[in-house]
Amino acid sequence: MAGPLDGTVALVTGASSGIGAATARSLAADGATVAVLARRRAKLDELAESVRAGGGVALAVEADITDPSQALAAVDRVVVEFGRLDTVVNNAGLMLVGPVAEAPIEEWDRMLAVNVQGMLHVTRAALPHLLAAAETAPRRVADLVNISSTAGRVARPGTAVYNLTKFGVNAFSEALRQEVGPKRVRVSVIEPGTVDTELASHVRDGIREAIVRQTEGLELLEPEDIADAVSYIVTRDRRVAVNEILVRAAEQT
Ligand code: NDP
Incomplete structure (x- = not known):
């Protein structure tokens, strides 16, 4: 059956678990060839295998996006392998929370390195390819979807630095949207509420509870x-740009 993303290539970061893995499966079901990026190779291989078992095309790309040369090499590998790049989902992220006065600075550095710098490294490496894809068939539009958070819209005590990174993702996305939108590269943010994933498992003892x-x-x-929201955004007709979607759990305040 023909899918809306047939003939296109998508790269999803942080695809070894949670939202990224679900997004890769969803984009593959829409017809995209998917490149799945993260550090845990075995999990990526498992995901790529399950996409292939469902009739899709998938490539596992092991990379640490905090290193700009690894981010660039990962994007280049996808383009060498598949010849184009139409969709990038900047999803990799870390949430290490707790009161500012007690926080280990090393946690802030790691969060900034993944949520902000990693997102920038992948975006910078991918943009020339997205701009090229926006000019060519099959869709003549390209998509950059950044996974932010409700924490990118509402700041609360206990999550200050995570808020800083996700407010940053939103600000960067909005400025970039205005830069490349006229060239048919659509830039969107999704702001999930609380999703059942591994995210909170990295929070240090005492705070996690x-x-x-x-x-x-x-x-x-x-x-x-959240994968549904990504698929909704990237399968719209090229005349439509869905800039932002906030998705909370129904009972969440
Ligand atoms: P997970 O912890 O399940 O997924 C995080 C992903 O990021 C993993 O695949 C991890 O893979 C990858 N990752 C972490 N560091 C790096 C790195 N240096 N290089 C490459 N990949 C990396 O959490 P979620 O699925 O929940 O999180 C996905 C996104 O959604 C994040 O940006 C998060 O902030 C956001 N979000 C999540 C919410 C939630 O409630 N779960 C709510 C709002 C937003 P690996 O370890 O293999 O490298």
Whole structure:
């Protein structure tokens, strides 16, 4: 059956788990060839295999996006392998939260390195290819989707530096949208609420328990709920640009 993304190539970062893995599966189901990027090779291989088993085309790309040369090499590898790049989903991210006064500075550095610098490295490497894809068949439009957070819209005590990174993602996305939108590279942000993934498992002991308590009893979002939003954005007709989608769990305040 023909899919809306047939003939296109997508790169999803942070695809070894959670939202990224679900997004890669969703884009593959829409017909895209998918390149899945993260550091955990075995998880990427498993995902790529399951996409292939479903009749899709997938490539596992092991890379640490905090290193600009690895981000560039990863993007180049996708283009060498498949000849083009139509869709990039900057999804890789870390959430290391807790009060500012007690925070280990090393946690801030890691979060900034992935959520901000990693996103910039991949974007910079991918943009020339997205601009080229926007001029050519099959779709004559390209998409850069940045996974932000409700934390990119609302700042709260205990998440200050995570807020800083995600407000930064939103600001960068809006400025870039105005730069490249006229060239048919659509730049969008998605702001998920609380999604059931590995994200909170990296929070340090003592803080993690408090986060778990905050969401106890809530029916959380599934990664597929955010993957649906990505697919919605990138399958619109080229005349339509969905700039921003905020998706909260229904009971979340
Ligand atoms: P996960 O922890 O499941 O996924 C994070 C992904 O990022 C993993 O695949 C991880 O892979 C990858 N990653 C981390 N560091 C690097 C790196 N240096 N280089 C390459 N890849 C890296 O969490 P989610 O799926 O929840 O998170 C995805 C995005 O969604 C993040 O940006 C997060 O901030 C955002 N988000 C999540 C929410 C939630 O409630 N879960 C809510 C709002 C936003 P690996 O370790 O293999 O490298």
